[in-house]
Amino acid sequence: MYKLAVIGGGVTGLWAAFMGGDNTVVLEKEKTVGSNSLSSLWSIMPPLCGDMEEECIRAEKDYQDICSDLGIFCKDTHILKLDGFTGKGRQIEKNEIRTFEPQINAEHAELFENGMFIEGNEFFTRMEDSLNIDKGTVVTKVNSEGNFIKSLETNKGEIKAEKYIFATGYLTKALLDLDVSLFKGHLIKTRRIGLNGIVIYKGRIAVEGRELYLNGDSTKTDDTSVNYESVNETISIFSSILRIDVQNLTVSTGFRTVSSDGRPLVRKVFENGVAITGFKFGFALAPVLAREGVKLLNIR
Numbered sequence: 001m002y003k004l005a006v007i008g009g010g011v012t013g014l015w016a017a018f019m020g021g022d023n024t025v026v027l028e029k030e031k032t033v034g035s036n037s038l039s040s041l042w043s044i045m046p047p048l049c050g051d052m053e054e055e056c057i058r059a060e061k062d063y064q065d066i067c068s069d070l071g072i073f074c075k076d077t078h079i080l081k082l083d084g085f086t087g088k089g090r091q092i093e094k095n096e097i098r099t100f101e102p103q104i105n106a107e108h109a110e111l112f113e114n115g116m117f118i119e120g121n122e123f124f125t126r127m128e129d130s131l132n133i134d135k136g137t138v139v140t141k142v143n144s145e146g147n148f149i150k151s152l153e154t155n156k157g158e159i160k161a162e163k164y165i166f167a168t169g170y171l172t173k174a175l176l177d178l179d180v181s182l183f184k185g186h187l188i189k190t191r192r193i194g195l196n197g198i199v200i201y202k203g204r205i206a207v208e209g210r211e212l213y214l215n216g217d218s219t220k221t222d223d224t225s226v227n228y229e230s231v232n233e234t235i236s237i238f239s240s241i242l243r244i245d246v247q248n249l250t251v252s253t254g255f256r257t258v259s260s261d262g263r264p265l266v267r268k269v270f271e272n273g274v275a276i277t278g279f280k281f282g283f284a285l286a287p288v289l290a291r292e293g294v295k296l297l298n299i300r
């Protein structure tokens with residue numbers, strides 16, 4: 001019997017397992033960890049986290065710590081918003097913009113200095129090495145008595161733990177009776193061009209790590225197909241300000257999972273089980289949600 005079983009090896013599940021301590025197992029249905037969370041831009045932008053700015057700042061500290069402990073590439077960086085100014089940042093003009101991003105030719109921008117980027121692929125690889133993850137394990141049913149989980153049914157047989165954290169993200173509805181909506185977005189990866197920070201333009205975001213990552217729409221749907229019209233728009237928007245290699249790119253889709261009240265999901269769904277997931281900036285909030293989930297179950 002495990003002390004804690006975490007269902008789902010996306011970013012939230014891995015953080016939950018990391019905070020869960022010894023004798024914790026992650027049950028992930030895919031053969032690799034990350035799955036949906038790999039189609040994220042892996043950025044934290046506290047000034048744009050709305051009323052969760054404090055949580056995003058706290059999350060940056062968690063990521064700084066884990067990046068340094070596990071040797072994951074992370075960078076503290078600026079955010080340049082080229083339109084739709086919020087008034088919360090500092091207004092800068094052409095010459096100063098060039099000192100941050102020499103290749104961007106814009107007259108005005110709003111500058112924030114406290115953004116962060118985490119190389120997601122490395123995050124998942126390093127976390128996988130340091131956690132007990134049972135890949136290819138699909139949880140098909142929760143066996144409960146009253147409001148108490150007795151065990152989980154999986155494709156590999158029954159699994160028991162004292163406590164359970166459901167970090168099932170975009171597949172939450174298939175396992176638990178919770179009202180969540182999915183917002184699909186696409187991630188474009190292409191060759192690096194020397195972008196220094198996070199750039200936001202016409203609702204699209206660009207950031208560079210081991211590759212250049214561009215991210216676009218957020219549409220309420222559970223359809224997994226690529227919306228090429230939207231992908232082309234993202235490419236066209238960034239091509240107007242950056243020299244992007246449009247010949248060698250890959251595109252994937254992913255989901256943001258949002259609960260009906262528009263808040264992140266951290267809910268005690270059983271006496272010994274908590275559901276946590278996602279939100280629109282769910283990569284950023286993952287350590288914060290994981291900590292709250294672990295606390296709700298009185299673990300550690």
Ligand SMILES: Cc1cc2nc3c(=O)[nH]c(=O)nc-3n(C[C@H](O)[C@H](O)[C@H](O)COP(=O)(O)OP(=O)(O)OC[C@H]3O[C@@H](n4cnc5c(N)ncnc54)[C@H](O)[C@@H]3O)c2cc1C
Nearest residue numbers: 008010011012029040041043139169170278281282283284
């Ligand atoms: C294009 C795009 C860009 C984004 N950029 C950012 C960003 O820059 N910053 C940010 O903060 N957020 C961003 N997000 C949002 C962020 O990626 C998501 O909120 C986050 O990945 C959600 O993670 P999660 O672990 O909660 O859920 P998921 O990623 O949905 O993970 C759930 C996991 O559970 C597994 N699972 C589900 N059901 C079962 C089962 N029954 N048995 C076993 N395993 C199961 C799944 O296989 C999956 O691995 C972006 C999203 C998209 C789509």
